[in-house]
Amino acid sequence: xxxxxxxxxxxxxxxxxxxxxxxxxxxxxxxxxxxxxxxxxxxxxxxxxxxxxxxxxxxxxxxxxxxxxxxxxxxxxxxxxxxxxxxxxxxxxxxxxxxxxxxxxxxxxxxxxxxxxxxxxxxxxxxxxxxxxxxxxxxxxxxxxxxxxxxxxxxxxxxxxxxxxxxxxxxxxxxxxxxxxxxxxxxxxxxxxxxxxxxxxxxxxxxxxxxxxxxxxxxxxxxxxxxxxxxxxxxxxxxxxxxxxxxxxxxxxxxxxxxxxxxxxxxxxxxxxxxxxxxxxxxxxxxxxxxxxxxxxxxxxxxxxxxxxxxxxxxxxxxxxxxxxxxxxxxxxxxxxxxxxxxxxxxxxxxxxxxxxxxxxxxxxxxxxxxxxxxxxxxxxxxxxxxxxxxxxxxxxxxxxxxxxxxxxxxxxxxxxxxxxxxxxxxxxxxxxxxxxxxxxxxxxxxxxxxxxxxxxxxxxxxxxxxxxxxxxxxxxxxxxxxxxxxxxxxxxxxxxxxxxxxxxxxxxxxxxxxxxxxxxxxxxxxxxxxxxxxxxxxxxxxxxxxxxxxxxxxxxxxxxxxxxxxxxxxxxxxxxxxxxxxx
Amino acid sequence: xxxxxxxxxxxxxxxxxxxxxxxxxxxxxxxxxxxxxxxxxxxxxxxxxxxxxxxxxxxxxxxxxxxxxxxxxxxxxxxxxxxxxxxxxxxxxxxxxxxxxxxxxxxxxxxxxxxxxxxxxxxxxxxxxxxxxxxxxxxxxxxxxxxxxxxxxxxxxxxxxxxxxxxxxxxxxxxxxxxxxxxxxxxxxxxxxxxxxxxxxxxxxxxxxxxxxxxxxxxxxxxxx
Numbered sequence: 001x002x003x004x005x006x007x008x009x010x011x012x013x014x015x016x017x018x019x020x021x022x023x024x025x026x027x028x029x030x031x032x033x034x035x036x037x038x039x040x041x042x043x044x045x046x047x048x049x050x051x052x053x054x055x056x057x058x059x060x061x062x063x064x065x066x067x068x069x070x071x072x073x074x075x076x077x078x079x080x081x082x083x084x085x086x087x088x089x090x091x092x093x094x095x096x097x098x099x100x101x102x103x104x105x106x107x108x109x110x111x112x113x114x115x116x117x118x119x120x121x122x123x124x125x126x127x128x129x130x131x132x133x134x135x136x137x138x139x140x141x142x143x144x145x146x147x148x149x150x151x152x153x154x155x156x157x158x159x160x161x162x163x164x165x166x167x168x169x170x171x172x173x174x175x176x177x178x179x180x181x182x183x184x185x186x187x188x189x190x191x192x193x194x195x196x197x198x199x200x201x202x203x204x205x206x207x208x209x210x211x212x213x214x215x216x217x218x219x220x221x222x223x224x225x226x227x228x229x230x231x232x233x234x235x236x237x238x239x240x241x242x243x244x245x246x247x248x249x250x251x252x253x254x255x256x257x258x259x260x261x262x263x264x265x266x267x268x269x270x271x272x273x274x275x276x277x278x279x280x281x282x283x284x285x286x287x288x289x290x291x292x293x294x295x296x297x298x299x300x301x302x303x304x305x306x307x308x309x310x311x312x313x314x315x316x317x318x319x320x321x322x323x324x325x326x327x328x329x330x331x332x333x334x335x336x337x338x339x340x341x342x343x344x345x346x347x348x349x350x351x352x353x354x355x356x357x358x359x360x361x362x363x364x365x366x367x368x369x370x371x372x373x374x375x376x377x378x379x380x381x382x383x384x385x386x387x388x389x390x391x392x393x394x395x396x397x398x399x400x401x402x403x404x405x406x407x408x409x410x411x412x413x414x415x416x417x418x419x420x421x422x423x424x425x426x427x428x429x430x431x432x433x434x435x436x437x438x439x440x441x442x443x444x445x446x447x448x449x450x451x452x453x454x455x456x457x458x459x460x461x462x463x464x465x466x467x468x469x470x471x472x473x474x475x476x477x478x479x480x481x482x483x484x485x486x487x488x489x490x491x492x493x494x495x496x497x498x499x500x501x502x503x504x505x506x507x508x509x510x511x512x513x514x515x516x517x518x519x520x521x522x523x524x525x526x527x528x529x530x531x532x533x534x535x536x537x538x539x540x541x542x543x544x545x546x547x548x549x550x551x552x553x554x555x556x557x558x559x560x561x562x563x564x565x566x567x568x569x570x571x572x573x574x575x576x577x578x579x580x581x582x583x584x
Numbered sequence: 585x586x587x588x589x590x591x592x593x594x595x596x597x598x599x600x601x602x603x604x605x606x607x608x609x610x611x612x613x614x615x616x617x618x619x620x621x622x623x624x625x626x627x628x629x630x631x632x633x634x635x636x637x638x639x640x641x642x643x644x645x646x647x648x649x650x651x652x653x654x655x656x657x658x659x660x661x662x663x664x665x666x667x668x669x670x671x672x673x674x675x676x677x678x679x680x681x682x683x684x685x686x687x688x689x690x691x692x693x694x695x696x697x698x699x700x701x702x703x704x705x706x707x708x709x710x711x712x713x714x715x716x717x718x719x720x721x722x723x724x725x726x727x728x729x730x731x732x733x734x735x736x737x738x739x740x741x742x743x744x745x746x747x748x749x750x751x752x753x754x755x756x757x758x759x760x761x762x763x764x765x766x767x768x769x770x771x772x773x774x775x776x777x778x779x780x781x782x783x784x785x786x787x788x789x790x791x792x793x794x795x796x797x798x799x800x801x802x803x804x805x806x807x808x809x
Contacts, residue, residue: 317666321639324665324686325595332601335690336608363687383669383773386801395757421801426772 053247053254060246061239068235079227083220084184087199092180094136095201095213098126099178102205119209141165141210160212161185164202172204179203187216196221256284260291272299313377320370327363334359361497368499372482375506382425382510384535389420389429389460390453396433397451400441404449409441412450420455422533428507429531432515433462435500436527440466442496443525458539459513461530465548471519479517480505504529512536518546587611589697590631592622592648593663594641602635605690611697619643623651626658633700635693637663638675646678653679657736659700663688669773676777681738682764683774699765700738712747714795714806717786719747726786738763739782746796746806755803779804 048054107118119140126138139160164183171179180203187195199215259276266274272295278288334355337344341352374380397411404411440449444466452463471479478484483498508515511531519525530542589611593599596617603613616625620642626634634652638645649660662675662683675683682696710721718727721744726733735743741763746754754762756772764774779798783790794807 321665325598328687329595329598329601331687332598332605332690336601336604339608366687381669385776388801391755419801 052257053250056250057243057247061243064239064242068239072231072235075231076224076228080224083223084199084217087215087217087220088182091136091182091199091201091213091215094129094215095180095203095211098129098138098211098213099180099203099205101126102209102211136216137214139212139214140205141212158188159185159198159214160200160202164200164212165210168202168204168210172207172210185214187214253284256288260287263291263295267295267298272302309377313379316370316373316377316379323366327359327366331359331363365497365499368497368503371503372499372506375503375510380506380510382535383427384423384425384511386421387424387426387429389422389424389455389462389531390415392424392426392430393433393451393453393462396430396437399434400437403438404441407441407444408446409444410448411437411441412448414450414452416454420453420460422455422460422531423535424511424531425507428510429529432504432507432529433464435504436462436464436529438496439500439527440464440468440525444468447524452544454543455533456543457533458537459530459532459541459543461528461542461544463526463528463544463546465524465526467524470521470524471517472521476517476519476525479519480515512538514542516546518548587701588614588629588631588633590614590616590626590629590634592616592619592625592634592640592645593637594618594639595637602693605694606697609694619645619648622648626652627655631658633697634658634660635663635697636660636680638671639665646674649675649678649680653736659737661696661700672771672773673777676774677781679736681736681778696766702765712744714743714747714750715808717795719744728786733786735782735785739778739785742778742782743786743796746804750806750808753799753802753805759803775804 048058102122105118105122123138123140130136130138141160161183164181164185167181180201182199182201185198185200187198197217197220199217201213201215203211205211256276263274263276274295275292276288278285278292334352337352338356341349344352371380393413393415397413400411437449437451445468447467449467450463450465452465454461480501482502485498505515508529508531512535513529513531516528516530517525518528526546526548528542528544528546530539530544532539587610589606591599591602591606591613593602593615594617599615599617603615606613614625614629614631616622619640622636622640622643636645636649640648643651645662649662652658652660659682660680662680663686664671664675664683665686666672667685672683681700684693684696709723712719712721716728717733720726724737724740726735726740726743742759745759745762756775759775760766760772779796780790783793783796786795787793797805797807799805
């Protein structure tokens with residue numbers, strides 16, 4: 001495997017390979033961050049808030065890094081101090097010895113000339129003690145008595161700190177007892193650049209001569225650096241190890257919590273058999289046990305409710321059967337009496353007529369009650385088959401013809417030229433349409449009723465518009481309530497049961513469709529039925545507007561827009577603001 | 585019009601009331617109150633039409649219907665308190681020609697009874713052919729490859745109505761009017777179930793019908809001649 005030395009692209013270098021491997025996920029992460037509408041910081045912030053584990057590990061990392069750093073700095077300081085003190089002690093000893101040696105030679109005390117041999121000899125002698133390792137350098141300065149000179153390595157003179165020189169000069173002048181002065185200094189190279197730290201020790205030999213020892217501290221610096229590096233490596237290693245340990249430990253806790261969260265979400269999705277594993281007797285086990293208890297009790301309650309519901313269903317079915325047979329007998333008897341009423345005396349005749357009409361009413365109410373209780377008990381079934389909605393509209397209208405003729409109402413049909421085929425339960429939809437038409441004629445005050453049908457790709461809609469009494473503000477919600485009457489004093493021509501629209505709504509809901517009302521006092525109302533063309537396929541909007549075109553500028557007090565009850569296929573709540581309807 | 589009607593219902597009051605009503609309309613009612621005696625009563629009385637309640641003590645109404653059907657094509661109208669599709673279809677599949685849900689208006693019952701009893705006799709001999717099925721209208725017989733197929737009068741009427749105009753599509757409402765004689769507000773489920781019954785009897789493969797073909801969204805028509 002040539003590492004790219006041939007210059008061809010045959011085999012990329014390891015670095016390039018690594019870069020290539022990590023580039024895509026990196027790019028993806030950045031893209032993700034950008035797409036999520038935030039910077040990378042934003043992405044991190046989100047992950048931070050979401051992951052308990054990440055927070056714990058992060059906090060531990062930061063805290064341990066701070067602690068390790070503080071400790072490390074402290075340690076290094078101490079070691080540095082110790083090393084310096086040791087060096088200083090050795091230096092003092094050395095210098096004292098040098099001083100004693102120098103004081104033994106009287107010629108040294110008062111040298112003559114600018115380069116006195118005595119001093120040169122002294123420096124040479126003292127320097128020789130330094131050995132090959134060059135532990136120190138000796139410089140002798142002549143100060144005072146008007147003479148100035150440097151004996152020894154002249155290059156080192158600038159390395160002697162001014163402050164030290166002055167202190168010693170002052171002592172010479174003042175004639176104080178001989179003391180050793182130390183000062184840290186920096187060794188200068190020939191070009192004036194600092195080479196490294198050193199320790200300068202100076203002492204006056206006499207009134208005119210100063211002895212200086214320069215101890216380079218390079219070894220100490222090296223030692224210190226070694227210690228520093230070791231500490232850094234150890235520190236990082238410790239922090240990482242801590243992070244690993246903490247992550248392992250938090251996993252121990254976080255994994256069961258995550259499992260709990262998952263189990264809970266499964267339960268809420270409907271799978272009540274879900275249980276958590278409870279091991280031991282600690283807090284996590286307590287959590288698991290409580291969860292299991294809760295799920296178990298939910299399951300039991302649900303079973304109870306289901307049983308109750310099925311009992312109710314059975315009851316409804318039994319009542320249905322039990323009531324119907326005697327009612328049939330009553331019905332036929334009333335029919336027979338009604339048929340023979342002319343042969344009866346006036347009171348009996350009238351009774352026969354009232355009996356007939358009230359049994360009609362009773363029967364209708366019973367049928368509606370049973371129908372709606374079937375919806376309530378969730379036993380209503382949808383028998384969907386392909387049907388032309390226009391056809392259903394016409395059939396429903398045929399039934400409403402009688403009433404329309406009675407009231408002198410004209411029904412106008414606006415049907416599209418093509419078929420509006422949808423998968424619907426014909427019986428139910430016809431019933432809904434019949435109800436809407438009956439209501440329109442009943443409340444239409446003789447004015448025209450307009451029935452419009454339209455379809456788009458996903459839905460079919462039928463809108464029944466009347467120009468009669470209309471609805472008051474907010475009434476478009478109540479109109480679907482059971483037994484709600486717009487005006488309790490109004491005479492009922494059709495003798496409706498009060499459940500018509502409620503049943504219509506339930507039938508619509510069974511189809512996952514929409515049934516909505518719009519109305520304005522004195523301007524009439526619109527009832528719009530929207531059904532999906534395919535069972536179970538949701539639709540987003542209706543092919544027809546709810547609010548009629550004339551009402552684009554709503555009069556004050558108008559009830560504009562939408563529905564109390566919108567049943568979209570996903571079972572969700574209100575929706576259905578569509579084209580043509582403006583909101584007040 | 586022949587008018588002997590057998591009323592099979594366990595509720596005495598209702599049976600009596602129906603009887604009064606039928607007599608008033610010129611029919612001749614006979615009564616039996618439980619499933620076990622119903623089939624024998626049918627054999628003994630030989631009625632022109634049977635009104636059959638589904639919820640019977642002893643033998644269930646569905647089974648009574650089936651048994652009668654094995655012996656005769658007499659018009660049977662179910663009386664039932666249940667209007668669920670499941671129950672209605674079950675009843676129709678077991679052999680009933682029509683059903684009426686309690687409580688019903690006497691007028692409605694009379695109308696259905698009359699419709700079932702009304703059979704137009706076709707004097708002109710007429711032979712129709714659909715696929716490999718031969719229909720002798722006057723002789724009320726249907727044959728495939730010489731083998732006769734047993735259809736109830738209603739099934740026969742349905743087939744003839746479709747076969748007379750082979751390429752025409754009939755909506756369910758039109759079929760209800762022509763075959764059952766109901767002008768409006770009748771349940772189109774009747775047609776669905778009877779078409780299925782017919783298919784089960786005359787189609788080679790009821791899942792892929794060739795003789796009675798569905799036209800989606802509209803209705804039915806007779807297949808290619």
